[in-house]
Amino acid sequence: MYIRWTWLMTAVIFISFISLAHGQSVIIRKGINLPKDSLTQALLINSLNGLLAQKEQPAAANEFLLKEEILATAVLLDELKGMGQNAGLKDNDFYKCYLGNAVKLDEDNFILQISYIGMTENIPVLRGSFKILAKRGKDKFYFYAPLKQNTASWKTRKINNTTYHFKDTLYMACVKEYEKYLAFYNSKLHTPGSPAEFYYCDNFTEAQQLAGIDYIMDYNGVKNNQLTARQNNTDLLLNGWTANPYRFDPHDMWHDRLRTVLANDVINRPVDEGCAYLYGGSWGLTWDEVLGSFKTYAANNPNADWQMLYLDLKNFTDGDKPLKAAYVINALIVQEIEKEKGFQAVLELLGCGKREKGDANYFAALEKITGVKRSDFNRYASKLISAAL
Incomplete structure (x- = not known):
């Protein structure tokens, strides 16, 4: 048998x-x-x-x-x-x-x-x-x-809901700054704190290797980045940021936290990026630094067609830290909406759907929330930009 x-x-x-x-x-x-x-x-x-x-x-x-x-x-x-x-x-x-x-x-x-x-x-x-x-x-x-096998000799320490994994020394200044932003985003999004496993890696290459990723073409030459996942209400962060003073990126952190309350397939990326600029800066730059650079661009381009720049997702700075006009414009719009109507209205704009050709869904949501028609977008954007100058 x-x-x-x-x-x-x-x-x-x-x-x-x-x-x-x-x-x-x-x-x-x-x-x-x-x-x-x-x-x-x-x-x-x-x-x-x-x-x-x-x-x-x-x-x-x-x-x-x-x-x-x-x-x-x-x-x-x-x-x-x-x-x-x-x-x-x-x-x-x-x-x-x-x-x-x-x-x-x-x-x-x-x-x-x-x-x-x-x-x-x-x-x-x-x-x-x-x-x-x-x-x-x-x-x-x-x-x-092979994450557990690759970090078997690492130390751990639990602070609030996060278990921090590190090799030798846990730098508390970095942890405090991370916890501060985490509390800020959770409060804004009205999400309770959830368990998280946070790994302090020396760079993004190490973060990949810990997870079993030997090489990916798209990450060729990238030193600072992170890998994240969420399963069973628990977050995993393989943090490979070294460029920022506090060894994490508040910009990317915003994206991760937003996806705990909105499905990825309804999030409008230019609005999402605008929020990330406003709340977390970009490329290690603070929001004030990003805005300062945009002010210079706006002052040098007084006749700029903001709607065209928005639709084409044009950069206003290039190089290794490119910044997009559409994202700053959305940051200013989000700031205005939150001030006038509260964050729930911002969430409605964030969830207006993935970016599509012509951005019809975005402009429809913007009109519903603010009353600003697409034909008035340039005037509305110019008003917000002028107020920021």
């Missing part, structure tokens, strides 16, 4: 593996040391293909994630989304997924490395490379990010 059951399970998994291989997500080159046992090999590769087949779904819906590690793995999964796409060529399957390494830790645990590679003029181009851990379950392998 045992022999017949084992044979049946092997056959089922092998057939499933062959059917997946027909449209296989993972390409396995020669020389990869896969498990010698054919049942384990088929189960591992079949599970990996299952994970990747479901990677565009929310983490909680992916059947191949190890649930105990879902918070950390959600960060990794977010970066895997759309990894095959080449936006310039409008090809969603340009970069192919290759298995580069499979390290057996024991009979039930593996470390896998996968890479997304495309060919441009016969030259291989690496889009991204990732490490992920695999743990055998009853009928499949489950996958998870």
Whole structure:
């Protein structure tokens, strides 16, 4: 009976593996040391293909994630989304997924490395490379990010609702500033404090590596940034900011906190960015510094067409810290709306829908909230800008 059951399970998994291989997500080159046992090999590769087949779904819906590690793995999964796409060529399957390494830790645990590679003029181009851990379950392998393993020697300290993870020293001046902004945003958005795991990384490269991200083309050369995820009412922040005095970015923090009360697919980005400018500055600059730069631009361009600049999302400063006129204009509009009608009205403008060509949804919401018609936008913007000068 045992022999017949084992044979049946092997056959089922092998057939499933062959059917997946027909449209296989993972390409396995020669020389990869896969498990010698054919049942384990088929189960591992079949599970990996299952994970990747479901990677565009929310983490909680992916059947191949190890649930105990879902918070950390959600960060990794977010970066895997759309990894095959080449936006310039409008090809969603340009970069192919290759298995580069499979390290057996024991009979039930593996470390896998996968890479997304495309060919441009016969030259291989690496889009991204990732490490992920695999743990055998009853009928499949489950996958998870190596965050805990990579930070096993780190220290922790809990302050209010946040557990801070750090290597040697926790700088309390940085923590106090972070907690101050957290309380400010939570108060503005009327959200209660929720548990959070905050990791102080030396830079953004380290933040990625902790989560199992070896390389992503889009982050090439980026020193300061962060990775975030939210699962089961708990936040995870892999903070790789070193440019700011307090080692975090209030601008990005605004974006993260807003998404606890509004779904991402209804948030209007130019309004969201305007709020982030107003409440958290940008690129390490304070709001006063951003506004000061914009005042100089406005003074030098007295006949500027603010609606055109808004629609085209034009920069008013370029270089490594570009700033957009549309975002400053929205910051001034948000400031006026909040003063006159309260933050609930700001929230209505924030939730008017994703930016669309022509911004019809934005202008409709602006008219509803302020009474300002699209035809009066230039006059309205000029009035707010003049008041700020």
